[in-house]
Amino acid sequence: MNHHTIELDDVSVSLGEVDALRDVSLSVDAGEFLGLVGPNGAGKTTLLRTINGVITPDSGAVRLDGTAVTELGPRGVSRHVATVPQDTSVSFAFSVEDVVRMGRTPYRARTDLTGDEADREAIERALERTEMADLRDRPITAVSGGERQRAFVARALAQDTPALVLDEPTASLDINHQVGVLELVGELIADGRGAVAAIHDLDLAARYCDRLALLADGELQAVGDPETVLSDEHLRPAFDTRTAVTPDAVTGTPSVTAIAEPRRDRNAHVHVLGSGATAARALTKLWQAGFEVTAGPMPSGDTALSVAAELDIEAITAPPLSGPGESALREAQEHCRTAAVTVLADPEVGPDGTVLELAESSGRPILVETRPLEARNHGGQDVRERYRDLESRALTASIHGLVPAIAETIRPQAVPADD
Amino acid sequence: MRMGLRIGVWTVGLTVTLFVVTVTSAAIGPVALDLPTVAKATLNAVGIPAGLDVGIVETSVLSLSVPAPTVDVRYAYPFSFGVPGTAETIVRDVRLPRIALGGVVGFALASAGAVMQGFFRNPMADPSIIGVSSGAAVGAVATIAFPIAFPFGLQTAAFAGALVAAFVVYAIATENGRTPVATLLLAGVAVQTFLGAVISYLLLHAGESLERAVFWLMGHLHSSSWAEVEVTLPVVLVTFFGLLAYARDLNALMLGEEDAQTVGIAVERTKRILLALSSIVTAAAVAVAGVIGFVGLIVPHVMRLLVGPDHRILLPTSALAGAAFLVATDTVARSNPAPLPVGIVTSALGAPFFLYLLRRREVHEL
Numbered sequence: 001m002n003h004h005t006i007e008l009d010d011v012s013v014s015l016g017e018v019d020a021l022r023d024v025s026l027s028v029d030a031g032e033f034l035g036l037v038g039p040n041g042a043g044k045t046t047l048l049r050t051i052n053g054v055i056t057p058d059s060g061a062v063r064l065d066g067t068a069v070t071e072l073g074p075r076g077v078s079r080h081v082a083t084v085p086q087d088t089s090v091s092f093a094f095s096v097e098d099v100v101r102m103g104r105t106p107y108r109a110r111t112d113l114t115g116d117e118a119d120r121e122a123i124e125r126a127l128e129r130t131e132m133a134d135l136r137d138r139p140i141t142a143v144s145g146g147e148r149q150r151a152f153v154a155r156a157l158a159q160d161t162p163a164l165v166l167d168e169p170t171a172s173l174d175i176n177h178q179v180g181v182l183e184l185v186g187e188l189i190a191d192g193r194g195a196v197a198a199i200h201d202l203d204l205a206a207r208y209c210d211r212l213a214l215l216a217d218g219e220l221q222a223v224g225d226p227e228t229v230l231s232d233e234h235l236r237p238a239f240d241t242r243t244a245v246t247p248d249a250v251t252g253t254p255s256v257t258a259i260a261e262p263r264r265d266r267n268a269h270v271h272v273l274g275s276g277a278t279a280a281r282a283l284t285k286l287w288q289a290g291f292e293v294t295a296g297p298m299p300s301g302d303t304a305l306s307v308a309a310e311l312d313i314e315a316i317t318a319p320p321l322s323g324p325g326e327s328a329l330r331e332a333q334e335h336c337r338t339a340a341v342t343v344l345a346d347p348e349v350g351p352d353g354t355v356l357e358l359a360e361s362s363g364r365p366i367l368v369e370t371r372p373l374e375a376r377n378h379g380g381q382d383v384r385e386r387y388r389d390l391e392s393r394a395l396t397a398s399i400h401g402l403v404p405a406i407a408e409t410i411r412p413q414a415v416p417a418d419d
Numbered sequence: 420m421r422m423g424l425r426i427g428v429w430t431v432g433l434t435v436t437l438f439v440v441t442v443t444s445a446a447i448g449p450v451a452l453d454l455p456t457v458a459k460a461t462l463n464a465v466g467i468p469a470g471l472d473v474g475i476v477e478t479s480v481l482s483l484s485v486p487a488p489t490v491d492v493r494y495a496y497p498f499s500f501g502v503p504g505t506a507e508t509i510v511r512d513v514r515l516p517r518i519a520l521g522g523v524v525g526f527a528l529a530s531a532g533a534v535m536q537g538f539f540r541n542p543m544a545d546p547s548i549i550g551v552s553s554g555a556a557v558g559a560v561a562t563i564a565f566p567i568a569f570p571f572g573l574q575t576a577a578f579a580g581a582l583v584a585a586f587v588v589y590a591i592a593t594e595n596g597r598t599p600v601a602t603l604l605l606a607g608v609a610v611q612t613f614l615g616a617v618i619s620y621l622l623l624h625a626g627e628s629l630e631r632a633v634f635w636l637m638g639h640l641h642s643s644s645w646a647e648v649e650v651t652l653p654v655v656l657v658t659f660f661g662l663l664a665y666a667r668d669l670n671a672l673m674l675g676e677e678d679a680q681t682v683g684i685a686v687e688r689t690k691r692i693l694l695a696l697s698s699i700v701t702a703a704a705v706a707v708a709g710v711i712g713f714v715g716l717i718v719p720h721v722m723r724l725l726v727g728p729d730h731r732i733l734l735p736t737s738a739l740a741g742a743a744f745l746v747a748t749d750t751v752a753r754s755n756p757a758p759l760p761v762g763i764v765t766s767a768l769g770a771p772f773f774l775y776l777l778r779r780r781e782v783h784e785l
Contacts (some may be wrong), residue, residue: 051682078683085678087571090542091675092728102671106683110664114423159682 003066005030005163005194006051006081011060013046013218020046021218023060028194030162033186035209036198037229039239042215044198045086049166050195053077064163070096078106081155086167088148088199093139100126100136101156113417126157127131130184153184164188166197170204182208202256203248206230214238230254232310244284244310259311262290268410271295271335271362272304273355274345278370279304281399282345287311289403294335295315297324304345323354336362341406344394346371351379356386364409365394367388368402425730433739437522440743444715444750445514446681452506459500460510462495466494520643520651520707521749521761522742525714527655527704529741531697532715533722533734534662535722537669538693539600545715546701549607550695554584555705560618563632564625573635574706575646581702584610591695598690600676638711640749658700659738665693666730673728711745711762713769718744720776721768 002245010375013021021043026378028034036044049055050062053069062069064080072080080323082103090099104119125127127133130150135143140151149169156164170178177203186208188194199205205212206226214221214229216238221297223228235243241258248255270286272295278302279295286293295318308315316332318324324332338340342362346369347355359365367390377384397405424657433545438461446457472491477484502510507698531546539548558580562569564770569576592603618636625632669688671679676686726732745761748768752761 049677054677054680074685075683076678081681083678083681085675085681089672092669094673094728097672098729100672102667102674102682105667105671108667113426113663113666155682165681200724398591 003063004007004028005065006196007063008047008050009061009063011050011057011062013050013055013057013062015046019218021050021057023139024215024220025060026213026217026220026223028163028196030192030194031189031207032194032211034188034194034196035205035212035226036196036215037200037202037205037212038215038221041232041337042238044215045167045217047215048083048167048196048198049246051163052081052083052165052417076107078159078161078342079358080161080350081163082159082161084149084152084156084164084166084169086171087147089150089250090140090322093141095137095153096132096140096143097123097127097136097145099140099151100132100154100158103160106159107311122158126154129157129188130154144177146173146180149173149177149181150184151183153188164193164195164197166195168198168200171200178204182231202230202235203253206254206256207248207251214325225255227245230256242311245308246306246310249303259284259290262288264290266290266292268292268340268406269294269335269338270406271332271339271342272345273332273336273342273358274347274368275299275302275304276305276346276348278346278399279367280307282368282402283307283311283313285399285402286343286406287313291406294339296335297328297332323350323352329354329358332358340364340410341366343368343406344390346376346408347378349373349379349383351383353386355385356383356390357388359394365390366402366405366409367391367394368399369396370399422729422731426735427724429717429726429732429736430739432745433571433733433736437739437743440746441518444518444746445510447515447682447750447754448509449672450505450509452509452652456502456506457510459498460502460507460520461515461655462498463496463500463502463507464511464515465498466496469493470665481697485777491571493721499558513655516645517643517646517749517753518746519645519648521640521745523655524640524704524711525718525743525745526659526769527700527736527741528711528715529718529722529744530659530662530738531701531704533730533737534693534697534718534742535715535725536668536719537673537728537730537733538690539604540673541604542720543716544604546697547611547710547712547715548604548612550588550614550700551581551601551698552710553611553618553707555581555702556586556710557614557617557621559635559706559709560621560663561626562633563628564621566628569752581705582698583703584614585694585698589691596734597687598694607675630677632700634760636761638709638765639760640708640754641758641760643707651703654703655700658696658703659734661696662693663731665689666734667695668745669693670728670734709760709762712766714741714765717769717772722775 006028008024008026011021011024038044047413050057054076069077100123104122106116115218129137130153132150132154135147140148158253169181185195211224212226212229213223214234222234230245232243242261244259245254268291270291270293272282275298283293283295284307285302295308296316297318298315299320300317301320305315316328318328337360343366344359349355373387395405442458442461445461446452446454470493472493474489475486477486501747516546535544535546536542547600555577558576562573562576588606591596594608622629622632640750668684671684680686718741722733722737723742726736748764749761752759752764
């Protein structure tokens with residue numbers, strides 16, 4: 001029978017009065033990287049500690065390759081699973097090689113002080129693999145945080161186990177080392193190991209893990225591929241905040257942004273025209289400020305559109321090349337006409353001047369520009385003239401000044417003049 | 420392999436140092452002797468256990484004559500250089516017993532200190548931290564002050580007192596089979612304070628034996644005999660090699676207990692063994708020499724600066740350096756016009772040196 005590399009079966013742990021884990025069932029197979037995500041205090045570290053045998057669950061079982069952790073004992077467990085601890089700061093000046101050698105503890109005989117050939121080979125391989133061979137004689141207290149993390153990964157490698165447990169392997173590392181360490185773990189998994197890592201950074205977790213398990217308050221909220229687990233539906237209750245999940249511009253994997261909920265309802269309709277990052281930021285700002293926001297037309301696949309979708313903002317979609325159809329345009333026109341304010345966020349201006357037409361039909365345009373018109377003008381001299389007209393008529397605001405600018409524009413209407 | 424070589428080189432080097440210190444020390448005294456003579460006489464005194472003589476002796480228990488078995492160790496003496504009789508007697512019977520006992524005690528205290536500092540991950544730890552010395556002192560002072568109430572012999576009482584105190588501290592600090600080192604440290608401090616009160620009370624009522632008791636408390640080697648060496652040395656050596664077998668476990672423990680468990684160390688069991696062995700090795704030393712401070716603190720500390728934190732090398736080098744250090748300081752103590760207890764000398768040298776390390780921030784590296 002084929003066993004899971006790591007298997008948790010209805011595991012519950014209470015630490016003092018607190019239920020740290022409740023009925024958690026999970027499994028990790030060879031060649032799989034499972035990321036544990038969730039807020040602080042969700043039970044991620046506790047779960048890892050049940051796997052490496054540091055904590056014995058109050059109920060339920062943890063099995064490594066089919067054998068219960070409780071039956072294996074510390075030495076047995078340490079031959080199945082190696083741990084890269086969260087806190088790798090060492091206050092004693094052991095050399096890097098000394099630290100890596102500690103990974104051989106599960107295999108050595110008590111009377112053997114210097115280690116045998118197998119030990120030396122395993123240590124050598126681990127140092128090579130993690131590119132730590134050149135630093136082997138350096139005191140672990142005198143290498144950088146990223147190198148120290150690699151030294152502990154090397155120790156885990158020397159331990160020669162089918163499973164790896166990593167507790168926040170990227171916390172407190174610079175971004176280059178974060179990626180370096182996770183790339184390395186990825187390679188080790190490709191060799192056929194199974195790994196579980198608690199990862200605080202949701203984007204990194206999505207990028208490197210095959211599956212994610214979302215924990216909150218000691219309970220498993222969702223398990224599955226990153227695209228499934230990282231959704232506002234799952235994240236909002238777990239983190240107690242609104243989130244927007246958009247594909248990362250570089251890696252294409254889900255990227256999570258927490259967004260503060262609107263603090264008040266402004267009861268005013270704002271329509272957003274434009275596309276790209278500026279439009280996306282404008283949408284988020286306006287949504288957070290509590291406006292009733294609509295958007296579009298925006299080319300399908302645009303960043304701003306995915307933000308709109310995450311925030312449940314009504315947005316009109318246009319096919320990317322052919323421009324908006326008749327009905328989409330009518331709808332947008334209606335929005336521009338009824339909105340208290342229309343925001344033009346870095347609008348791309350085509351030869352037909354659709355955006356300009358829409359802006360002209362709106363009462364109070366506000367222009368937010370981060371890129372020069374030349375970069376957005378696809379319509380030539382004629383269009384430029386019309387754009388200049390609009391510019392002179394519109395209010396100009398920066399992204400940060402957008403909400404105050406709108407408030408300013410709306411006020412005279414809301415508060416009747418004294419005379 | 421490299422580690423094996425390093426251990427070998429350091430061990431040989433320190434053994435030679437110890438021999439040089441021993442010979443030099445044996446040459447110093449009221450009767451001046453030249454070094455070559457002393458060296459020969461010292462080698463002549465080296466005995467290797469060669470066998471056991473088991474005999475039956477009639478002893479009286481409750482006024483009945485009972486045959487009891489006795490065990491005598493037979494020694495073989497590999498060296499027999501020609502040395503003048505007086506010189507041989509002075510070296511072998513007067514000076515060497517004290518030097519040898521000093522060496523054994525220094526060896527024991529420094530190895531226990533090295534282990535305790537690693538165990539507690541704290542440079543201020545030494546064997547007395549878990550109450551071993553205070554326990555021994557209570558046993559010894561009680562025997563000195565009230566010989567009729569405590570007729571077990573000074574060394575036995577001190578040894579037993581040391582182990583009882585260590586066990587009590589351990590038992591107080593242990594809950595559900597776990598012994599957190601922080602709790603152990605605090606329980607040790609509390610028990611030490613309590614035993615300090617007991618010692619003060621005993622001293623108050625010690626009457627004429629007060630001076631003897633105080634002298635014992637200060638740490639001394641002045642009444643050493645070969646018999647004490649013969650009993651103490653085997654205990655110290657056996658426990659030392661026991662500790663050495665746990666050197667790698669101790670290394671792993673230095674990175675944290677939870678971390679040690681993940682590389683396969685049975686943490687609580689290992690801690691129990693380390694505590695028991697270092698308590699025994701300390702008790703054996705304290706029982707014959709009283710409370711000699713700073714050897715267990717300073718020597719491992721300096722060795723850690725020299726050879727690094729790896730206990731596979733730190734433990735044997737500390738032990739040998741401890742032996743040489745105590746032999747040297749005792750030489751100072753006994754060659755003083757008014758002989759001093761060696762504990763005064765070690766503390767007087769050790770404390771300033773420790774403060775120097777503290778100011779240089781070396782201690783924080785630990």
